[in-house]
Amino acid sequence: xxxxxxxxxxxxxxxxxxxxxxxxxxxxxxxxxxxxxxxxxxxxxxxxxxxxxxxxxxxxxxxxxxxxxxxxxxxxxxxxxxxxxxxxxxxxxxxxxxxxxxxxxxxxxxxxxxxxxxxxxxxxxxxxxxxxxxxxxxxxxxxxxxxxxxxxxxxxxxxxxxxxxxxxxxxxxxx
Amino acid sequence: xxxxxxxxxxxxxxxxxxxxxxxxxxxxxxxxxxxxxxxxxxxxxxxxxxxxxxxxxxxxxxxxxxxxxxxxxxxxxxxxxxxxxxxxxxxxxxxxxxxxxxxxxxxxxxxxxxxxxxxxxxxxxxxxxxxxxxxxxxxxxxxxxxxxxxxxxxxxxxxxxxxxxxxxxxxxxxxxxxxxxxxxxxxxxxxxxxxxxxxxxxxxxxxxxxxxxxxxxxxxxxxxxxxxxxxxxxxxxxxxxxxxxxxxxxxxxxxxxxxxxxxxxxxxxxxxxxxxxxxxxxxxxxxxxxxxxxxxxxxxxxxxxxxxxxxxxxxxxxxxxxxxxxxxxxxxxxxxxxxxxxxxxxxxxxxxxxxxxxxxxxxxxxxxxxxxxxxxxxxxxxxxxxxxxxxxxxxxxxxxxxxxxxxxxxxxx
Amino acid sequence: xxxxxxxxxxxxxxxxxxxxxxxxxxxxxxxxxxxxxxxxxxxxxxxxxxxxxxxxxxxxxxxxxxxxxxxxxxxxxxxxxxxxxxxxxxxxxxxxxxxxxxx
Amino acid sequence: xxxxxxxxxxxxxxxxxxxxxxxxxxxxxxxxxxxxxxxxxxxxxxxxxxxxxxxxxxxxxxxxxxxxxxxxxxxxxxxxxxxxxxxxxxxxxxxxxxxxxxxxxxxxxxxxxxxxxxxx
Numbered sequence: 001x002x003x004x005x006x007x008x009x010x011x012x013x014x015x016x017x018x019x020x021x022x023x024x025x026x027x028x029x030x031x032x033x034x035x036x037x038x039x040x041x042x043x044x045x046x047x048x049x050x051x052x053x054x055x056x057x058x059x060x061x062x063x064x065x066x067x068x069x070x071x072x073x074x075x076x077x078x079x080x081x082x083x084x085x086x087x088x089x090x091x092x093x094x095x096x097x098x099x100x101x102x103x104x105x106x107x108x109x110x111x112x113x114x115x116x117x118x119x120x121x122x123x124x125x126x127x128x129x130x131x132x133x134x135x136x137x138x139x140x141x142x143x144x145x146x147x148x149x150x151x152x153x154x155x156x157x158x159x160x161x162x163x164x165x166x167x168x169x170x171x172x173x174x175x
Numbered sequence: 176x177x178x179x180x181x182x183x184x185x186x187x188x189x190x191x192x193x194x195x196x197x198x199x200x201x202x203x204x205x206x207x208x209x210x211x212x213x214x215x216x217x218x219x220x221x222x223x224x225x226x227x228x229x230x231x232x233x234x235x236x237x238x239x240x241x242x243x244x245x246x247x248x249x250x251x252x253x254x255x256x257x258x259x260x261x262x263x264x265x266x267x268x269x270x271x272x273x274x275x276x277x278x279x280x281x282x283x284x285x286x287x288x289x290x291x292x293x294x295x296x297x298x299x300x301x302x303x304x305x306x307x308x309x310x311x312x313x314x315x316x317x318x319x320x321x322x323x324x325x326x327x328x329x330x331x332x333x334x335x336x337x338x339x340x341x342x343x344x345x346x347x348x349x350x351x352x353x354x355x356x357x358x359x360x361x362x363x364x365x366x367x368x369x370x371x372x373x374x375x376x377x378x379x380x381x382x383x384x385x386x387x388x389x390x391x392x393x394x395x396x397x398x399x400x401x402x403x404x405x406x407x408x409x410x411x412x413x414x415x416x417x418x419x420x421x422x423x424x425x426x427x428x429x430x431x432x433x434x435x436x437x438x439x440x441x442x443x444x445x446x447x448x449x450x451x452x453x454x455x456x457x458x459x460x461x462x463x464x465x466x467x468x469x470x471x472x473x474x475x476x477x478x479x480x481x482x483x484x485x486x487x488x489x490x491x492x493x494x495x496x497x498x499x500x501x502x503x504x505x506x507x508x509x510x511x512x513x514x515x516x517x518x519x520x521x522x523x524x525x526x527x528x529x530x531x532x533x534x535x536x537x538x539x540x541x542x543x544x545x546x547x548x549x550x551x552x553x554x555x556x557x558x559x560x561x562x563x564x565x566x567x568x569x570x571x572x573x574x575x576x577x578x579x580x581x582x583x584x585x586x587x588x
Numbered sequence: 589x590x591x592x593x594x595x596x597x598x599x600x601x602x603x604x605x606x607x608x609x610x611x612x613x614x615x616x617x618x619x620x621x622x623x624x625x626x627x628x629x630x631x632x633x634x635x636x637x638x639x640x641x642x643x644x645x646x647x648x649x650x651x652x653x654x655x656x657x658x659x660x661x662x663x664x665x666x667x668x669x670x671x672x673x674x675x676x677x678x679x680x681x682x683x684x685x686x687x688x689x690x691x
Numbered sequence: 692x693x694x695x696x697x698x699x700x701x702x703x704x705x706x707x708x709x710x711x712x713x714x715x716x717x718x719x720x721x722x723x724x725x726x727x728x729x730x731x732x733x734x735x736x737x738x739x740x741x742x743x744x745x746x747x748x749x750x751x752x753x754x755x756x757x758x759x760x761x762x763x764x765x766x767x768x769x770x771x772x773x774x775x776x777x778x779x780x781x782x783x784x785x786x787x788x789x790x791x792x793x794x795x796x797x798x799x800x801x802x803x804x805x806x807x808x809x810x811x
Contacts, residue, residue, distance in 0.1 A: 156766070262723060
């Protein structure tokens with residue numbers, strides 16, 4: 001059984017944050033509340049990244065998701081006045097969707113996660129080593145050799161395309 | 176490190192362990208004391224800061240400033256705080272109570288959290304995270320969120336409109352700020368705040384990164400909502416901005432947050448560009464390093480106060496144009512120039528070795544980078560002059576008709 | 589490290605499935621987009637957990653997570669822009685009301 | 692201090708530091724007079740009662756600024772590791788970084804040319 005120490009305690013706090021926040025996102029009637037729940041859930045994710053020795057990605061998660069995407073979502077909610085006065089939050093097949101989600105989770109848990117990585121499973125469920133790559137190795141991976149230099153540039157191209165496309169779409173065409 | 180021995184908190188932890196406590200408990204107590212000290216310090220400091228600000232503004236405007244309560248009016252802010260506590264605070268009808276009440280706390284927390292990674296001296300830092308600088312940028316974005324929450328939860332058009340403007344301002348000025356921060360990282364090769372300060376022992380980053388220091392300073396003024404970018408409280412346009420519905424101590428928290436944030440921004444400027452705690456003797460006597468840091472911060476802070484008292488507020492469209500059409504392009508060009516020059520100095524073999532603390536070893540690279548920066552500043556000034564002249568001539572031609580559009584010789588600049 | 593890998597995978601799977609439910613059931617397009625972001629974030633937790641437990645000395649896991657961030661951001665930017673454009677022409681963000689292909 | 696200990700500090704900080712700003716609010720709650728009434732609780736609007744919904748429609752320009760900000764924010768994921776590793780890399784790294792930034796600058800120039808940066 002798990003021993004209770006700071007790491008496991010932090011894990012459970014983050015697990016509650018991310019799952020609870022996720023439930024809030026899909027159930028809240030008010031979309032701004034939904035955005036706040038999304039932020040809570042993403043904070044839980046950032047906590048996991050810290051526990052998993054990837055603090056750089058944790059900071060990026062806060063910066064990108066919480067600092068930028070959440071702000072963008074709130075702007076969009078305001079722009080489309082879609083926050084309130086929506087009589088029905090979910091569509092008619094919502095129970096079907098819930099069934100699909102629950103079955104998927106069951107299938108993943110019973111069919112994949114426990115047999116393979118559970119206690120006594122096929123593969124080890126503890127880290128193979130504590131030699132963790134650092135953030136500057138990430139930079140070396142991107143531009144140090146040929147490995148990821150093409151994806152690195154393509155990412156830039158993708159962002160440029162997304163930005164131009166989004167500006168074209170979002171602006172008033174007649175203006 | 177031998178300085179750690181004189182750290183009273185470490186001594187206390189050692190005492191606890193010798194008294195029979197477990198190592199976990201001792202380190203927890205150690206962390207707890209550190210947290211309380213670091214988070215309480217700015218909150219106490221802010222009372223003094225508001226006094227300094229009011230005194231400086233008064234001196235610039237040929238007034239006396241607060242001078243009734245206590246010696247030199249020092250207790251004026253304590254009296255103000257007591258007043259704010261005794262005041263009824265009103266939660267407007269239709270407000271979203273939970274978010275409305277959480278917003279000021281989150282706003283203050285977002286500034287306090289920055290102090291956790293500020294290196295006060297070689298031996299004193301809350302947490303020397305390996306990604307300290309990125310942590311600072313990430314935490315700043317939470318402050319933006321707090322303002323958005325405050326504006327939305329108030330259920331007031333003006334508050335919401337004010338919040339939107341502020342958020343647009345904050346996210347816009349974050350772009351040049353972060354691009355400017357990349358250049359010290361290029362030089363130091365690390366994101367840890369303590370290592371960034373150590374990299375400046377030989378040469379302060381303001382010399383090789385002059386342009387990025389200026390960009391960082393300007394965008395920090397905007398990030399903290401200080402004059403001339405204080406549109407957050409544009410009384411004449413938006414009544415008061417996002418915090419209009421807040422009263423009593425909740426308003427007080429927003430105000431304290433603003434002053435604290437301004438000081439924190441100047442503190443970070445001193446840490447990142449003015450060498451932080453570094454100075455003669457700082458390694459031997461960590462407390463001296465703290466004094467150096469506070470002195471450097473004080474100079475920058477007073478400068479921003481004088482700036483506040485002298486410059487008029489800019490209009491929001493001008494402010495946005497200044498950011499997107501001036502600061503962002505300049506910061507990008509500056510980044511490319513710095514990256515190129517650093518690579519060239521390395522090819523020439525005159526770049527200092529990593530961890531070099533000797534001043535002279537840093538001179539050649541810093542000199543070349545400074546030259547690049549000065550050339551960039553010269554180019555910008557020239558471009559501004561010619562574009563300003565073009566606009567002026569176009570304006571003249573439009574208002575005076577054709578015959579005065581002929582420029583008299585020699586009046587062109 | 590005392591938390592076994594399956595616990596991370598389970599949490600990430602749970603968040604992912606909640607996201608699936610949100611995408612399938614919500615009527616508001618912005619809410620659907622938020623659920624999509626949840627799914628992407630769950631994917632990232634999964635990636636990083638596998639990286640940390642499987643090959644922590646190799647940076648590849650973090651590289652892939654970075655690209656997931658890029659995809660998430662591009663998706664949010666373009667998706668929200670499409671929603672705003674549709675709202676402007678149709679005056680609605682309810683996905684059932686908006687069917688451009690059917691006219 | 693080890694890596695985990697550093698983050699434990701941040702964790703305790705988040706858990707404890709919010710008490711400090713919350714404290715004056717609690718103290719104020721105890722001491723302040725509380726006499727709410729309907730007129731006092733009205734939202735503030737130049738002395739007149741609020742007309743209509745608070746959620747008036749906003750300019751799309753806010754979204755555009757947020758969008759450009761998002762794109763530049765994402766760029767940081769790549770540029771911060773690039774800058775950290777820069778001292779150990781050769782001219783190829785400069786070229787790669789240059790191309791990366793140039794592509795992004797392209798997007799900014801496009802927005803500028805299309806007047807998407809105007810506040811109007």
